[in-house]
Amino acid sequence: MSTHIGASPDQIAPYVLMPGDPYRARWIAETFLEDPVQYNDVRGMLGYTGTYRGIRVSAQGSGMGQPSMAIYAQELFDDYDVQTIIRVGTCGALSEAVNVRDVILGVAASTDSAMNVPRFRHVSFAPSADFTLARIAAEVAEERLLPLVAGGLYSADQFYSPDPETTRTLAGYGVLGVEMEAAALYTLAAQFSRRALALCTVSDHLLTGEETSAQERQETFEDMIVVALESIVRLEEKHPVG
Numbered sequence: 001m002s003t004h005i006g007a008s009p010d011q012i013a014p015y016v017l018m019p020g021d022p023y024r025a026r027w028i029a030e031t032f033l034e035d036p037v038q039y040n041d042v043r044g045m046l047g048y049t050g051t052y053r054g055i056r057v058s059a060q061g062s063g064m065g066q067p068s069m070a071i072y073a074q075e076l077f078d079d080y081d082v083q084t085i086i087r088v089g090t091c092g093a094l095s096e097a098v099n100v101r102d103v104i105l106g107v108a109a110s111t112d113s114a115m116n117v118p119r120f121r122h123v124s125f126a127p128s129a130d131f132t133l134a135r136i137a138a139e140v141a142e143e144r145l146l147p148l149v150a151g152g153l154y155s156a157d158q159f160y161s162p163d164p165e166t167t168r169t170l171a172g173y174g175v176l177g178v179e180m181e182a183a184a185l186y187t188l189a190a191q192f193s194r195r196a197l198a199l200c201t202v203s204d205h206l207l208t209g210e211e212t213s214a215q216e217r218q219e220t221f222e223d224m225i226v227v228a229l230e231s232i233v234r235l236e237e238k239h240p241v242g
């Protein structure tokens with residue numbers, strides 16, 4: 001086991017879907033994976049492994065915010081040799097280019113977090129998605145008619161922002177959505193030379209104030225999980241890690 005995950009090394013698959021909410025990890029496992037087995041409940045951060053169309057896939061909660069995401073992503077990459085993590089989350093829309101219920105594919109993630117200061121000091125590193133995986137996910141979404149928009153995310157440290165001006169500035173620079181985890185995931189994937197992607201359903205619109213109903217959120221979320229899982233199948237066909 002690692003410090004925060006109580007699994008033996010072979011219990012976690014090379015491919016991991018990461019929702020923020022651990023109950024969503026359980027829901028993903030029970031809804032989409034065959035023969036899911038729970039491997040973690042340390043701190044309630046549930047993790048499961050099963051198979052999807054014959055490929056071993058895990059679903060692991062990340063918790064909220066970059067410090068929590070960084071703990072789980074680092075242990076998955078470093079202690080469990082995970083090759084690919086897809087964050088499957090929600091975000092707030094910052095741009096008129098996206099609507100509630102769209103899915104944002106995070107090409108890159110800006111952040112107000114200081115987490116990378118001790119890593120890169122005066123350099124502002126650009127945490128970015130894996131291009132191969134991003135391209136596959138965009139293809140799969142298009143085939144399945146899932147409304148997916150690719151662009152920048154803002155990984156904010158605070159859900160209740162004391163600084164809406166910064167959010168407006170980022171929107172002015174084309175950033176599409178605000179969430180709280182992608183930048184840490186992308187940075188750690190870069191550190192360990194692994195693949196990562198963040199897919200986020202737009203749950204609320206910061207410009208229009210529009211929100212999705214719980215039912216709509218659930219439906220879009222389901223479509224997004226299928227896109228994530230089918231992307232893993234296609235990635236494994238092209239670049240097998242098994």
Ligand code: HPA
Pocket residue numbers: 090091092156158159178179180203204
């Ligand atoms: N801010 C940060 N994270 C979020 C939001 C938001 O408005 N909506 C969904 N996740």
